[in-house]
Amino acid sequence: MINKFVKGKTAVFIDASNIYFSEKTLGWRIDFKKLLEYFKKNTNLSRIAFYSAINPENEKERKFHDLLEIIGYVVRHRKIKFIKDKTEGIHGGHHKGNIDVDLTIDAVHFRDEYDSFVLLSGDSDFESLIKYLKAFSKRCVVMSTKGHVSIDLVRQAKFLDFKKIRAEIERK
Template sequence: MAFYPDERIAMFIDGSNLYSSGKTLDFDIDYKKLLDLFKNKGRLIQAKYYTALLDHEDYSPIRPLIDWLDYNGFHVITKPAKSYTDRDGRNRVKGNMDIEMTIDMLNIAPHVDHILLFTGDGDFKAVVEAVQSKGVRVSVISTLKSRPAMLADELRRQANDFIELADMGKIIGRPKRDYSTEDEQEYEDG
């Protein structure tokens, strides 16, 4: 994967997709390390993180992450998730951010050289092709090493480059806490 010191880079993160990929690979993303990694690869113009939030909940477990990202160099784009009942009567939540990401990618294309797209969703194939037609390189960051793979084949084939998320774990992953040792220590101290 080639990066050039003077190239203008934009990051587009499909929050729920990246979270699922990280969990499947058994590591948590350290977003500061992620941001620093790509700041050092070129001129990072923009880092955007997209996610849907449940409006009707008093507390959202994702809110602390959203607040941290917003204060630490990411532009966070949210919208309310929609609750609905499926045909089997089960309550479901839908929070697709594809349109917002697509519009933003098309708008920034004339101002960047390289887009880093953190998703495996095949629906992005068309927008990747559209920004490539404007001379922008697109690297997709996702994983094929999970079961099932989180990356759609059509998106991988359309991208200029594919970066395997599993291979980035040691660079952008947060160290796992050993809860068993802490629990044992509390028990012994208690």
């Protein structure tokens, strides 16, 4: 299905946080080995990169990131930070590990190494990046699911819903 939208060398950039919330809505999980195979089979894959926040004390997360690197992903992560919020009481706050800027910088930095840009995210913050890449004649595809993809992204790029490729990428 994606081969209808891409041409030439293809680079895939994965916003892990956004995918996590898409999986919750979908009710099934993505198998990242199968996802890699999907792109290898259906595109001329030049780069696949996974951007994520990580809790360095969480061994399961570290092992997952290590596995992704072993099978061929470029893995970029930032340590999760705790942001205090006084409105939440004495111990209130939330965890944050924003890595969107790193993804954007890499997409711009490596733009001469690909013809098609595939973004696995629905975050509207990436609209400017897609507009920028289109100015350099890049084909742009957004992969996400309804309810987790900004209309701004759908207007700027081809949209492929994970549901359409479930049989090829679902973790069993």
